[in-house]
Amino acid sequence: NAGVTQTPKFQVLKTGQSMTLQCAQDMNHNSMYWYRQDPGMGLRLIYYSASEGTTDKGEVPNGYNVSRLNKREFSLRLESAAPSQTSVYFCASIRFEGNYGYTFGSGTRLTVV
Amino acid sequence: TQLLEQSPQFLSIQEGENLTVYCNSSSVFSSLQWYRQEPGEGPVLLVTVVTGGEVKKLKRLTFQFGDARKDSSLHITAAQTGDTGLYLCAGGGETSYDKVIFGPGTSLSVIP
Numbered sequence: 001n002a003g004v005t006q007t008p009k010f011q012v013l014k015t016g017q018s019m020t021l022q023c024a025q026d027m028n029h030n031s032m033y034w035y036r037q038d039p040g041m042g043l044r045l046i047y048y049s050a051s052e053g054t055t056d057k058g059e060v061p062n063g064y065n066v067s068r069l070n071k072r073e074f075s076l077r078l079e080s081a082a083p084s085q086t087s088v089y090f091c092a093s094i095r096f097e098g099n100y101g102y103t104f105g106s107g108t109r110l111t112v113v
Numbered sequence: 114t115q116l117l118e119q120s121p122q123f124l125s126i127q128e129g130e131n132l133t134v135y136c137n138s139s140s141v142f143s144s145l146q147w148y149r150q151e152p153g154e155g156p157v158l159l160v161t162v163v164t165g166g167e168v169k170k171l172k173r174l175t176f177q178f179g180d181a182r183k184d185s186s187l188h189i190t191a192a193q194t195g196d197t198g199l200y201l202c203a204g205g206g207e208t209s210y211d212k213v214i215f216g217p218g219t220s221l222s223v224i225p
Contacts, residue, residue: 004155035215043156043201043215058212090155101146102203102213104155 002027006091006105013081013112021076021108023091031094032074033102034058034066036087043090049074081112116140117204117216125222129191134219136185136202143205145185147176150199150218192223 004025013019025032034046035058045058049068063085065077074093078085088109092102120135136145144163148156160169162178162185169176173196175188189196202216 040217042217043203045212048212092155101148101158101161102156103158104148106153106155 004091004093004103004105006089006108008108009106011108011110013078013110015082015112017081018077018079019081019110020078021089021091021110022073023075023105024073025091025093025103026072027093027095027103028071029093029095029103030071032068033092033094034064034074034076035090035092036060037090037107038087046076046089078110081110083112086110086112117202117214119200119202119216119219121219122217123220123222125224126192128194128223128225131188131190132192132221133186133188134200134221136187136204136216138183138204140204141182143182145178145182145202145204146213147185147187148201148203150201151197156199156201189221192221194223194225197221197223 007022031050033048035043037043044060046060046064047058047066049055052071055066055068067075088107090107091105094102118137126132146161147159149159150156160176165180165182167178173190177186199218199220201218203213205213
């Protein structure tokens with residue numbers, strides 16, 4: 001099925017460990033985004049890639065890095081995980097031309113202990 | 114800084130009742146989207162409104178964009194248990210380089 005695929009779905013890390021969250025879309029969308037969702041805080045933008053080859057910081061980029069590997073794939077890396085990064089992470093994409101809404105993945109639930 | 118507020122934060126109603134949830138801002142948005150999110154899943158786009166005063170209907174759901182493009186409402190007629198979820202509004206994103214702002218959401222529980 002066409003859409004946004006995120007892996008893994010669940011992950012537990014120890015403080016200081018690193019990991020990469022993977023995201024791929026097969027809708028030929030130009031722009032891709034990483035959000036985190038925390039209770040009472042809503043969805044907050046971490047990084048985004050408006051087009052292949054570009055990335056920009058969002059509202060809460062500290063502690064994260066991203067790579068737009070190609071038009072389909074956009075990964076999020078935590079170099080040294082901290083408990084404050086415990087959250088649910090969503091990847092999203094959007095075509096933009098004539099389409100204003102995001103397509104979201106099903107999320108990665110990350111716990112840092 | 115653009116902010117979106119949603120009210121109420123929580124809503125619990127009986128099946129068959131009507132309800133309205135609100136999305137408000139002091140900023141003007143070029144477009145506004147409504148999403149529904151079920152537990153363990155990502156948000157799913159319901160509708161996008163782009164013109165001040167615009168009204169869109171999706172079965173029992175009616176969406177309205179305020180004339181000044183600063184607020185929006187979602188009205189559900191004869192709620193069903195399948196309407197249970199978190200309703201998020203989001204605004205902005207005039208171009209691919211603009212950031213879309215999300216509201217904190219309204220958590221709706223429809224009781225049989």
